[in-house]
Amino acid sequence: MKLKHILTGTALAAMVAIPAFAQDDTTTVGFVYVGPVGDGGWTYEHEQGRLAVEEEFGDSVETVYVENVPEGPDAVRVMQQMALNGADLIFTTSFGYMDQTIEVAEQFPDVMFEHATGYKRADNVATYSSRFYEGRAVQGHIAGQMTESNVIGYIGSFPIPEVIRGINSAYLHAKEVNPDVEFRIIWVYTWFDPAKEAEAARALIDQGADVVLQHTDSTAPQAAAAEAGGVFTFGQASDMLEFAPEPRISSIIDNWSPYYIERVQMLMDGEWESTDTWGGIGSGMVGIGEITEAVPEEVRASAEELIASIGSGEYHPFTGPINRQDGSEWLAEGETADDGTLLGMDFYVEGITGEIPQ
Incomplete structure (x- = not known):
């Protein structure tokens, strides 16, 4: 069964722990959202990408997401908790998470991170955005x-x-x-x-x-x-x-779904590397x-x-x-x-x- 855990409002403030992920041979992927998944806009479309990952890979992938994460110290704690609980790849989906993503990536060099719309990269941090x-x-x-x-x-x-x-x-x-x-x-x-x-x-x-x-x-x-x-x-x-x-x-x-599927597949194949992707109308x-x-x-x-x-x-x-x-x-x-x-x-x-x- 897919793991979907949401932390919002007071739960986030109290930092309720994100449950540990499933079997060691399962690829685990986290998503950090700045807004609610039902916003009808930005976060909603990232959530469609997460759901597409689940549909594509079935039981070989576990996903977790946290919505309504402020761009600041709370984002650091959410990313750290995901990494501590076994995430292999974490997508941080707002510009204001840039410095926090780099900070946590330094603490967890074996976890891969992807930051949306930013420009700071590291060996385990890729960036992606749309034109x-x-x-x-x-x-x-x-x-x-x-x-x-x-x-x-x-x-x-x-x-x-x-x-x-x-x-x-x-x-x-x-x-x-x-x-x-x-x-x-x-x-x-x-x-x-x-x-x-x-x-x-x-x-x-x-x-x-x-x-x-x-x-x-x-x-x-x-x-x-x-x-x-x-x-x-x-x-x-x-x-x-x-x-x-x-x-x-x-x-x-x-349309984030193709990108998320591609990057998760690369991670599973051992081919993931830090890149900068800036796609537009031509790439879909x-x-x-x-x-x-x-x-x-x-x-x-x-x-x-x-x-x-x-x-x-x-x-x-x-x-x-x-x-x-x-x-x-x-x-x-x-x-x-x-x-x-x-x-x-x-x-x-x-x-x-x-x-x-x-």
Whole structure:
């Protein structure tokens, strides 16, 4: 029988021990989640990956997960407990677990770790992420043609390169199809807080936004938009299809299952090694959810062409000419951004107003 143990709330605070794993010949895999598995977004999709591992490997693999783990000392204790109880491989699935993952990996050199969206690696620590900015380009392309107010709202989680890349990509592609478009950005400093996310969505709508994008994990912005009426949204991390055909008119889907299965198989075969994986539309790690009938056919068709060109590698979402926010040149005509710059992106592109919080 599969081992699934959840620690949340007061149980996590009291550090109830994670039960020891099963037989020594069973590969044991742990998952550390920043939100609840039912968030409908980021953590939900990682949980689908865990379930896919179970389905793929049957009784040869045991899995355990802990949800709602804060990015700090609690994460260290959860990872340590998993390692002490026999985990062979631990996936830590939020950017804020980066330093904690490295710390615990040093303590357990025989346990393999994989950190999502980070950049620090070690002999027993691999990193993996998705090129979410590719999906943001598609969202911007659609949003720029769907807005009537020319105001697009964006709910940012934390001002880290991953989120800034997404904002820039969405803006550039909205501006390309609609030169009059404006972006209004609200930072909520959380990955998952339905109340804060709903409040941000309402504030953006009050500012005139009739399209709202988000880099947060709950469906609360979708619900706020549905309540307001006349506002379009996009699913984040998962399809959020319960809000289709509107306000949710498409989505970015994080498809972690193939990666998790591949990495567990490599561990079982003795072929695991520390790598850095950054997959996108072409590899299937980034999916684009159904573009609903609320979107005009010509817009849907042009979005599908954009998806195909990004997926084939024919087009890069950051292709010049592009200037930085202060008007200085970043990319010349036809030049594309290198991964190093994208991974450290800490600036807005020209046309976005406001400052990035420090």
